[in-house]
Amino acid sequence: MKKYRYPFLFLALSFSLVYCKTNKQTATGTTASNTVETAKEETPAKKPAGSPFIAPEKTIGLMQIEEGFEVKLVAAEPLVSAPVAMQFDDQARMWVVEMTGYMPDTIGTGEDIPNGNIVILEDKNRDGVYDDRKVIIDSLVLPRAICLIENGILVAEPTNLWFYELKNDKAGKRVLVDPKYTEGGNVEHQPNGLLRAMDNWIYNAKSDKRYRKQGNKWLIERTHFRGQWGICQDNYGRLYYNNNSQNLIGDYFPAGVGASNKNQKGVAGYNEKSVANNKVYPLHPTPGVNRGYMKNILDDSLRLNDFTAAAGPVVYRGDLFGQAYEFNAFVPEPSANLIKRNILAQKGYVVKGEQAYKGKEFLASTDERFRPVSLYNAPDGAMYILDMYRGIIQHKTYLTPYLKEQIGKRELTQPLSSGRIYKVVPKKSSAKPVMIPNEAGELVKLLGHANGWVRDRAQQKLVDGKYNQTVSALRDAVKQTANPLLAIHALWTLEGLNSLKTEEVLAWLRRPDWTYRMQALAVAPAIMTPSSYQQLTTVFDDLINNNDTLSAPYVAFLCKNISKFDTVASKNMLTKLATKYPNNRFVADAVISNLEGQEEMFQTELTASLSDQNLVINKQLQKVITGVRSAQGNRDPAMLKRQFPKGEALFTSICQTCHGADGGGVKSLAPPLNQSEWVTGSKDKLISIILFGLTGPVRVNGHIYQTPEVSGDMPGIGYDKDMPNEDISQLLSFIRKSWRNNADNVTTEEVTRVRQKLTGREKAFTEAELNGI
Template sequence: MQRNHYFLLSTLAIALLGACHQGKQQDKKSKHEEDSIAMRQQYANSPVLDGKTAISHMVFDKGLEVQLVATEPLVVAPVAMTFDEAGRMWVVEMTGFMPDTAGTGEDKPDGKIVILEDTNRDGIMDKRTVFLDSLVLPRAVCLVENGVLVATPPQLWFIENDHDKPGKRTLVDDQYAAGGNVEHQPNGLLRAMDNWIYNAKSDKRYRKVGNKWLKQDTHFRGQWGITQDDQGRLYYNNNSENLLGDYFPPGLGGTNPLQQRAAGFDEKIVPDNRTYPLHPTPGVNRGYQKGTLDDSLRLVNFTAACGPLIYRGGLLPATYAGNAFVAEPSANLIKRNILSDSSFVAKGVQAYQGKEFLASNDERFRPVDLVTGPDGAIYIADMYRGILQHKTYLTEYLKNEIKMRKLTLPLNCGRIYRVIPAGSHPANVALHPDSLCGLLLSNNGAIRDKAQQLLIDHHEVSQAPRLRELLKDSQHPFTQRHALWTLEGLHQLNPEDLAFVWQQPDPSLKVQGLAALSSVLNSGNAKAVVASLDTLSDNSYLAPVVAYVLPVLGKADKAAAARLEDKMIKAYAPNRYVAAALVNNAVNREAALLKQVTAWNPDTTLVLRKQLLAVLKNLDNKANARKMEALRTSLPRGYKIFNTVCQTCHGKNGEGIASMAPPLNESNWVNGNKNAFISIVLFGLTGPVEVHGKVYKAPEINGDMPGIGASDEFNDADIAEVLTFLRSAWNNKAGKITAADVQQVRKQNQGRQKPFTASELPK
C-alpha cells in the first residue's frame, strides 16, 4: 500500500510537471525529468554484478584505473582492513550484518578475521586464510607486535599470532563497545604517529607497553572510520558530515572530564556535505523526505559518510597528496576533498562540483573503508550488500525500497578494489628488519607508518643513533617526525632531542616535540624545560600546544606550571584555542580559576570565562550519577535502549554531541508536552529545533533525528519506558509515559512516514 502510494505521488508529480510545459516544450524534458520518469523502470531490479563487471559501472578520475584485488568467495562483506609487513591484507568480515530488514540472526557468530595474500605477485589476492572465526559483528582490526587487536562488541581482545592461527588471548577492554548499536559503536583501531591507538565513536585510546595495555581518556571522535595526515593529526566524520578533524596532535587534551568539546578538536574541516551520485538513489532511509533527494531522485547530502582516508601514498599524481577521500555507500560513491592549512587551522573544499572522484550506478556497491596500501594505491573495501541501514533506524519507506528491488539477498558477496595510475604496475615494498630506518624516508606514508611500528614492535633500540641522524635531516620533514616518535616508542627519546627540535625553524616539528614532552619530562629536567616552554609560549602558533602540556609540567614542577599558566591567561584569554587548553588544565579547580580570571579581568565576554562557566555547569553531571544508577534498576529496558540508541548521538550525560544532536538534559521537548515527545521518538524530527533557547540546525548538527517507531526491535512498552527514563534522567523532572500513551499517538498519526517539524508539534 505504501509502495503504491509513493509511486502514485511520484507519477502525479511528473504528470503535473508535464502539464505545465505544453506546446513547444512538450517534447523537451530536462535530464532530471527523464531520470525521474525512467528511474522506476530502470531500477525495478538491482542485478548482482560480478567484480570485474562492477568496475565497468564506475566513473572515476581521468588518468586513473580501478583494479579488482579480491572478490567472493575469497572475501565476504569486508568492513575494515589493514596490511602487514609482508603485504598481506587482514580483513574484517561482518557477514552477520542485517541478513534481512528485521536483522534476523544478526547475533549469529559468523564474522571472521581473514588474511588475504597475493602469492604469485600479480596484484590479485589468491589465497585466503581464516585467522579467527565465530565472531559476532566484528568491526576493527589492528596489528601490534606479535598479535592482533580485534574489536567484537563489547570486548576488545589482543590475540597472539601463532603461525597465522590464534594463540593466547588477552582481554584489553571489556567495555570497548558497550552500549550503542552496530552503527554507533567504537571502531577504527588506528595506530597513530604518536604510538597510541585511536578509535572513531570513542573517547578512549590504547597502547601496549611491555606486557600491559594502557587505556586513557581522549577526545570523542567521529562515527565510522578514522585516519591521520603527515603531521599525525586525526580526521573522521559522522554519517552526515563530510570531514571532521583536529588541528592539534591527538594526545593533547582529554584530561578534564567536564570539558564537553575543546576548540581545535572535532572541527568541521570540510563543511560542504553535497553529494553527486551517478544515478538516482531512492534507496536511502529518508528518501521520502523533502530535501533528501533532488528532483532527479539523487541523494543531496551525505547520509552514510564513513571510511575517511588522507592520501599519503605517493603513487597517484602529486595533486592527490594530502587529499581527503570519504566513502558514501548510500550513494555508491567516494568523495575527494582538497585540504590546506592556515596557521594550525586545517580547512578543505570539495575537489569538484557536480561530480565525484569515483561513483557507480550499481546500487550494491557499498564502499565502507579506504586505506593506503604498501604499493601506494588506494584500497576500497566494498561490502557489496543491498541493505546498508541498521534495523534500529530502518524506515517503512526503505523497507519497501528493499522489497521492491529484492535487495535482501545475496549475503555472500564482497570486493576489494585498488585505485592506481592507469597503466602502472606498482609493487609492494618488502619491509625487511635491517632496512626499516631507511624506509622512514619513503614517500609513501603507509610505509613510513609501518616501518615506525615495526621498529617499535621489534624493540630495535640499537637503531637509536640512526634515528637521531634522521631526526636532524631537515631535508625530509616527514621523516623527522617519524624519527622523533620512533625514539619515543622505543623509550629512547631524551630532553636533548627535544631541545634540538625546539631550536629548529619548522614550527610543525616544534609542535611534535611539545606533544612528546610527557615521555621525557620529570622533576630532574623540569627547570631546563620550563625555560624552553616560556619562550615557545610567546609564539601564537605554538601557544595552544604549550598550554596543553601544562598538566604534564604541573606534575614535575607545580609552581612553574602555575607561573606559566598565569602568563598565558593574561596573553591569550580571548583566544578560543588557548582557552580550551587552559580549561583542560583546570581539573577540579575550575571555580578557582574562574575567580582568578575574573579578578584580573571582569569582562563577561572573555572567551576563557565563558568556557569555564560552561564546564562548571557540567558539574551537575557528577551529582546525577547516583540518580542514573537508580534509574538503571527501576527502568532497565529504558536504560538499555538509551545506551544503545539515544546516547550515541545525544551523549552519555545527555548534554548532546557536537555536530550530531542537541541536549536531552533539561530539554524543553523532553520535559514538555508528552505527546510531542512521543511523536518525535516515533516518527523523528527534522529541521531547526530550539533547545534551551538555542536554535539547533544543519550544518551545526545533523538536521534530522530518525524515529524508531517503525523498528521491529521495540514495542510500545519499550518506547514508553525509554521516554519515562529520559524524562527522569539527569535534571529532568517530568511525568511518566505509558504504552497506552504511545499507542494513542500512533493512532492519531496512522499512515504517517515523514518526520515532524517543530512547528507541527503540540506545545
C-alpha cells in the first residue's frame, strides 16, 4: 500500500506550466476563496494559443464561486487519476472509479487497454486532505460506476456488472450479476450510476434496469429508462438525472412503478423537465465544444449558450449550506467549466425548479481543463466535485473536425494522468465527517440526522447487516411525528428488513399530511400480499371517493400490484379513476401503464361513458393503440441482423440510444426513423446525414422537430476516416428495411460516391441544404 502527499515539485518539473490571469470581473463580483496557494496574477504580453496545464494547488485561484462559499482541494494526481464516480464508506474514505483509458487522443487509441481502477482514498491524519491511496481492483476497461453493498462492491465494466466480495479491503470472489449491463451504446451512451435509492433498489442512468440483492441472488427488474450520465435522489426518494443538453430531469412518482406496459412510449410524471432553462454562463470563451461552429451554440463572445454536456447532478442534502440551499440541485457542465445551481419547489406531486441566478453560476472556472463530471453529498455535509482534469471529453464517435482542430490548437490532448477532487463548503464552517458506527441503537438515531448522506448510509447499514434487533425501535420511529425524515427512513429500513407491517402502511395512508401518504403509497407494493391486498384496496378506494387528487396517479399505478391477486378489483378501480379524472394526464398514463395488450378492449369499454375523443384519457389510449398497430407491421429484426450484421451492430452502438430500439425516436433526443421520409426517401440525402449530421429544426412526417422536443442536432459518423463505407452502407440498409420501412438497400459504391463528393465538409447539414441535393 503506497502513501502519497501531493508532490508539487515533481509536477512542476514534469510540466511546463503557464499561469493565466484570474478573471475577477464577473457577474458575481466575487472570487473563489482559496484554501491553497492561488495562481500568481500576471498579465501575459500575448494570450497563449494553448490551454495550459495548471498544477493542483493553483486551480482554485482560477475559480469563482458564490459569495460565502469556498472550494477546497482534497485530492489530486498522482493520488487519483481520471475520477468519474465515487462512493464514501463508513469511515469517510472515498472509493473512486478511475476511467484512465478514456480518449487517450482524438481517435481513442488504446481505449481497450485494461488500465482502469477502483481505489480507496483515505485522509489518514484527518486534516481534510486525502493522503493515502489503495488500489482495490485494477486492470479494468473503462469502468464507470460502483456501489458498496453488504460484504462487497458492484462494479460496472462494460458490458458486465460484477459483484466482488470484499474482505479487509481486498477483492475476492467475483460474481457476474448482469452480462448485459451496458448492452449497446458507446462510452458516452452506456448505463452508469448504480444509485442505491431510498426504496432499497439500485438505479441507473441511461438504463431501464434496477437491481437488488436478495440473499445470494440478484433481482433484476425493468423500470423507466432514465438519463445519460449520473443519477441522484432527494429527501423523499424521487430520482433526478439529465441528458447532455437538458439541465435537470426527474420523476414525480415512485421509481419502481409505472413501467409495466412496453407499448407505452412515455409515462407522464417520469422523465419530466425539473428545470426547463438550459442557459449557461461561462467565465471565459469556450470554443472547444463539439459543434462550436454552429449558429447559436456560442454567443458573440464565443461562450457556450446552453448546456451541451450536462453531467452527474446532485440534489444537495447536506447540513452545512443553510436553509436557502435546501432542495437545491447542482449540475456540472464540464465543457463550459462550471457548476449550475437550481432551486426546486414541490407543488403537490409536481416538482419544478428555476436557475438560482441569471448571468452567473454557482461555481465557474477560467481553466479549460476543469472538467467536473460528478457531484456528491458527503459524510461531512459538503458537496464534493469529481474533476477528470483533462482536455478531451468528447468521445471519438461524435468528434467533429472542428473540435479536433480546437484540441490541436490549444494542445488539449496531454497530459492524461490528472484528476482532482474538491469539496465546496461555506466559509468558516467546520466540516467534520460523521463516522457510521456499528452499534444498532446509534444507527437508528442516525436515520434522523440532518445530513441526508448520513441518513442513507445508516439505513443501508441496518439493512445490509440485518439488524433485526432494531425493529422495535424502528416501529417507534415510524410512529413519531417530530422528525418526518426519521420516520420515512425508518419505514424504508423496515421494508429492507422485511419487517414492515400492513397496519403501519395503512396508518400512513390515512394521515392528512401528504408527506406520509406519499411514502405509504410508494412502499405499498412491498407489503401487498394475498392477505393484505383487500385492506389496501379498500383504503385506495376511500382515497378516490374522498377526491384525493394527489393520490390518484399512485393508486392507478398500484392497480398493477392489485391485479396479481384480483383482476376484477384492479379493472374496476382503473375504470373508476379514468372516469373520475379523464383530463388528468398523470392519471391517464398511470391507468394505461396497467393495460399492456388490453388497450383496445379498455378503450371500447370506456367509450360508453367517455365518448369524447378529445379527452386526455382517450387521446393517450389512441396513441398507444396506434403504436401497437404500427409495431405489428414491423419486419423481423433477427432476419435483418443476419442480413446486415455490421449495420445492426452500428445501429445498436450509435443510433439506438437516441432514436430508440423501435425506431420511434426518444423524447428530448431524436425524432423517429420508422416511416421517416428522410430514411426511406433519397439515398443521397440519407447518406449525407449519416456522414455529417443534421442540424434542426427538421420536418418528419409533417411534424417539425426542434429543441427542446429533441436535441438541436444529430452528429455524423463520416468524420471518422477509419469508418468503412461498407459498414455505413449496411447501417443505412438496415434502417431502411427495419420496422415498417421497406426501402431498397444502400450500396457501398453509393456511400463511396457521396463521401468523395463531400470531401472537406466539416459541418452538419440543414434541412434546407438537404432539400437542395
